[in-house]
Amino acid sequence: MSERAETYLRLLAEAAVRTAPQARNAAVPADQVRRAADILVDAGAIDDGRATEILLTLGTALRVRGVSGAYALGRAVRLASRLAGPRPGQAAQPPTPSSPAPGRPAQAQRTRGAAWKVIQEAPLAGQVTGSRVMALIVTGDRMIAPATLRFPPSAGLAELSLPSFADLTASDDAGTSYQLSFTDGAWAGSTWTGTIMLRPAPPAAARLLTLVSPHGPVLLIDLSPASVAPQARASLQPVDDSPGERLLHRRAEGLLGSLSRPAGERADPLSPEHRSQAMAQVLHSLSTSVPTTAPLPSGVHSGPPPRAVVMRGTSDPEPDLAELVVTLESAGALSPLSAVPAEVAALGQALGVPRFATFTGPAVTGTASGPAATATTSGSTTSGSTTSGSPAAAGTALDSRAAASLPKLPARWATVLAYYGRRHQPSLPSGTGSVGAVLPEVDGAQFVVAGARTGAQGTVLYVIARGLRTMTPPAQDTGFSWWARDESGGWHLGVVQGWHLANDTTALRLTLLPPLRPGEPGTASFLTLEVTGPGHRLTASLRACW
Amino acid sequence: MSWFLSLPPAQAEVPCGTQTHAVRWESGRIVLPAHPDAEAELVLTALGGGKPRCVEVAETWAGRACDLDVLMTGPRSLADQVTVGWDDAEEHQASWFGLPHSLPRNHPVKGASRAGLTGPGRLGRLPEDLMRRVQARTEVLHLLALGPAFQFRLAGTVAAAWANGLDAAGRRPELTAALTGRLAPAIAQWLGISPDLVSATMLETPAPSWGDLEVTGDGPDQRVRASLPVGWLASVWACGLAVVDGHLVVAVEEPGWPRARVRALAQPAAAPVSLAVTGTDDGILPRWTIA
Numbered sequence: 001m002s003e004r005a006e007t008y009l010r011l012l013a014e015a016a017v018r019t020a021p022q023a024r025n026a027a028v029p030a031d032q033v034r035r036a037a038d039i040l041v042d043a044g045a046i047d048d049g050r051a052t053e054i055l056l057t058l059g060t061a062l063r064v065r066g067v068s069g070a071y072a073l074g075r076a077v078r079l080a081s082r083l084a085g086p087r088p089g090q091a092a093q094p095p096t097p098s099s100p101a102p103g104r105p106a107q108a109q110r111t112r113g114a115a116w117k118v119i120q121e122a123p124l125a126g127q128v129t130g131s132r133v134m135a136l137i138v139t140g141d142r143m144i145a146p147a148t149l150r151f152p153p154s155a156g157l158a159e160l161s162l163p164s165f166a167d168l169t170a171s172d173d174a175g176t177s178y179q180l181s182f183t184d185g186a187w188a189g190s191t192w193t194g195t196i197m198l199r200p201a202p203p204a205a206a207r208l209l210t211l212v213s214p215h216g217p218v219l220l221i222d223l224s225p226a227s228v229a230p231q232a233r234a235s236l237q238p239v240d241d242s243p244g245e246r247l248l249h250r251r252a253e254g255l256l257g258s259l260s261r262p263a264g265e266r267a268d269p270l271s272p273e274h275r276s277q278a279m280a281q282v283l284h285s286l287s288t289s290v291p292t293t294a295p296l297p298s299g300v301h302s303g304p305p306p307r308a309v310v311m312r313g314t315s316d317p318e319p320d321l322a323e324l325v326v327t328l329e330s331a332g333a334l335s336p337l338s339a340v341p342a343e344v345a346a347l348g349q350a351l352g353v354p355r356f357a358t359f360t361g362p363a364v365t366g367t368a369s370g371p372a373a374t375a376t377t378s379g380s381t382t383s384g385s386t387t388s389g390s391p392a393a394a395g396t397a398l399d400s401r402a403a404a405s406l407p408k409l410p411a412r413w414a415t416v417l418a419y420y421g422r423r424h425q426p427s428l429p430s431g432t433g434s435v436g437a438v439l440p441e442v443d444g445a446q447f448v449v450a451g452a453r454t455g456a457q458g459t460v461l462y463v464i465a466r467g468l469r470t471m472t473p474p475a476q477d478t479g480f481s482w483w484a485r486d487e488s489g490g491w492h493l494g495v496v497q498g499w500h501l502a503n504d505t506t507a508l509r510l511t512l513l514p515p516l517r518p519g520e521p522g523t524a525s526f527l528t529l530e531v532t533g534p535g536h537r538l539t540a541s542l543r544a545c546w
Numbered sequence: 547m548s549w550f551l552s553l554p555p556a557q558a559e560v561p562c563g564t565q566t567h568a569v570r571w572e573s574g575r576i577v578l579p580a581h582p583d584a585e586a587e588l589v590l591t592a593l594g595g596g597k598p599r600c601v602e603v604a605e606t607w608a609g610r611a612c613d614l615d616v617l618m619t620g621p622r623s624l625a626d627q628v629t630v631g632w633d634d635a636e637e638h639q640a641s642w643f644g645l646p647h648s649l650p651r652n653h654p655v656k657g658a659s660r661a662g663l664t665g666p667g668r669l670g671r672l673p674e675d676l677m678r679r680v681q682a683r684t685e686v687l688h689l690l691a692l693g694p695a696f697q698f699r700l701a702g703t704v705a706a707a708w709a710n711g712l713d714a715a716g717r718r719p720e721l722t723a724a725l726t727g728r729l730a731p732a733i734a735q736w737l738g739i740s741p742d743l744v745s746a747t748m749l750e751t752p753a754p755s756w757g758d759l760e761v762t763g764d765g766p767d768q769r770v771r772a773s774l775p776v777g778w779l780a781s782v783w784a785c786g787l788a789v790v791d792g793h794l795v796v797a798v799e800e801p802g803w804p805r806a807r808v809r810a811l812a813q814p815a816a817a818p819v820s821l822a823v824t825g826t827d828d829g830i831l832p833r834w835t836i837a
Binding site for chain 1: 615618619622626627628629630634638679683687690718719720722723726727730731741742745
């Protein structure tokens with residue numbers, strides 16, 4: 001499959017070499033190749049380095065034909081960085097049994113540095129009320145501690161708009177002083193929740209670490225070896241999804257993730273009432289009752305004509321669903337018979353995101369040969385989705401008859417939609433749950449689930465990761481899907497809210513949709529966590545201590 | 547059977563020191579009339595003397611004889627004009643992958659002072675592997691600067707190398723693209739269709755037949771799928787034999803200059819016929835007609 005993807009990309013490049021010198025806008029054919037490369041690398045269908053070499057060679061071929069342009073500048077920089085060798089603390093990692101199938105180099109540069117030590121939260125006499133560390137991850141040169149810090153009232157922080165982190169110091173009982181840094185966090189009154197970085201790593205003799213403000217201690221952390229966390233119980237299974245389906249699933253999860261953002265920051269143009277109505281139309285096919293009051297939304301339709309969807313590539317920063325599907329099918333990364341495009345289109349329509357509300361498209365213009373010419377719409381219109389055959393194709397509103405013909409959404413997506421489709425969501429108490437679970441390696445990445453914090457802004461899951469692919473802002477796609485199932489069977493989607501990179505380690509903040517109800521203080525609850533990578537799904541049972 | 551027997555010699559002018567020397571291609575080899583004893587010149591170079599540009603060209607030709615970047619960068623047809631001057635190649639050598647000078651380059655590297663590759667403050671800190679890639683690409687451009695006649699002969703050299711002995715199956719994507727990129731304009735000319743409607747695959751298994759060609763649809767909706775050996779690029783395409791008097795040449799039975807015998811298709815559905823063809827030297831590639 002990787003060979004087919006590479007062949008497809010090279011054939012696109014051939015078409016670009018043939019057409020660019022005579023094209024009105026010479027950048028379009030080459031940009032088409034770049035966009036296809038981005039999609040296929042994102043799907044794991046082709047190695048990033050190989051895609052970069054194809055693009056750079058294409059650039060040279062076009063230059064000698066009088067067509068200039070830097071087609072792969074960012075990629076070339078990344079390629080140079082990779083070829084420069086591992087960063088400090090990293091080492092080249094051989095393929096592992098859980099890595100994607102060999103034959104071509106793995107998608108990301110998977111690395112493994114020094115082994116982590118994860119210390120679970122332990123009850124400590126004298127702990128500052130309201131402060132707690134979710135877990136402490138000790139790497140080769142630092143400690144990473146997602147934590148909740150409650151500053152004493154004498155700090156006067158309730159009146160301040162900025163944290164006084166510069167006044168905090170940290171030291172241990174062995175006499176070591178630590179350099180502190182803090183990632184983006186969230187304030188609730190005088191309580192801050194986020195991730196603390198401490199350098200260096202503690203000496204073996206250290207047993208207790210204390211964070212102190214000028215107004216008193218802020219946090220105590222037990223460093224004793226007895227608190228070291230074992231590896232979590234988990235199972236690892238290969239996934240049946242094709243690389244294209246995995247990518248589309250992640251895009252769909254990204255769409256769902258927008259529900260957690262304030263209305264003004266979302267991609268869709270609908271008002272909450274109209275979105276609610278649109279969701280009702282979709283959920284009607286699931287026999288889910290969602291009260292609505294708004295008239296049929298005018299913005300919900302299947303999008304512009306397919307040809308325009310594909311041809312406008314250079315003006316859109318991100319590919320829409322049609323471009324994704326055409327590229328993935330042509331490269332053999334997605335079967336034309338897959339139901340996933342239709343499901344994602346249905347989700348796009350429910351959320352009122354026109355760019356993801358249709359996926360039919362013609363062959364990409366300028367491509368020479370079989371894969372691009374044949375793998376276009378053959379499977380796209382047979383799935384019963386509201387695409388070219390639906391009333392919505394002409395730009396009309398989505399009516400209930402059309403909605404009834406939509407494919408069923410995966411139950412998890414429907415759960416998230418149903419929650420945010422309500423006019424009122426229940427308010428939840430605040431709470432911090434420590435987990436401290438070390439997950440087995442999955443597809444070259446390793447994760448530690450430190451804990452979770454539920455507050456006024458929702459639930460954030462704190463995860464420390466290693467071996468993730470390079471993420472370039474504003475991208476929030478780690479290449480993995482995150483779903484958590486609570487004790488009552490409800491599914492919660494985890495979407496990356498932010499990340500902080502420190503050497504080979506990434507501190508992730510995942511927003512859970514819907515938010516997780518915290519347990520009563522002093523109680524424990526269980527979560528089933530599913531982490532799905534390019535080739536495998538890890539399922540772990542986690543215990544959260546609230 | 548040597549692929550180049552159906553090609554006449556070609557000559558290019560190369561700036562060499564303070565003079566301009568002729569570099570010739572004859573029977574698959576680079577000949578340096580101005581440097582009859584190239585080996586002696588190499589010895590002098592090893593003893594500290596400068597290497598003549600002509601000798602560099604001959605060495606580079608041999609060094610790039612298997613480089614598939616040649617097929618990616620070089621011409622696909624006579625109408626596909628690739629223009630590379632000696633200054634272009636020098637500029638590319640200094641700019642790294644053909645990208646702007648503004649690109650940050652601050653990675654440590656060994657051998658950064660390799661002669662001819664780095665100037666002061668330029669490519670001084672790149673990883674070794676990356677430097678090799680830059681150097682290889684620059685060398686290809688130097689060879690393309692020899693002009694169109696040499697560009698086709700170089701492509702034929704590379705294609706012949708992969709057709710005879712190298713692991714073509716391991717480079718299937720590149721060779722498929724190279725085959726498609728050159729067959730498409732030929733079939734477009736032969737049938738009067740868009741080259742976008744042509745696809746090609748590499749015929750790998752040793753087979754008694756020349757390959758396969760399938761046409762579907764009618765008129766402007768015709769689509770062509772062909773399966774040809776990589777050797778077609780060398781013995782047919784690189785010798786200007788792709789389309790001769792309305793026939794698509796699929797194989798060469800008896801190479802030769804100026805007369806050869808080929809197998810060709812008069813129409814898509816027809817069986818290939820054996821044709822005697824005669825060539826006239828048009829400067830870049832021969833123009834062939836049915837004898």
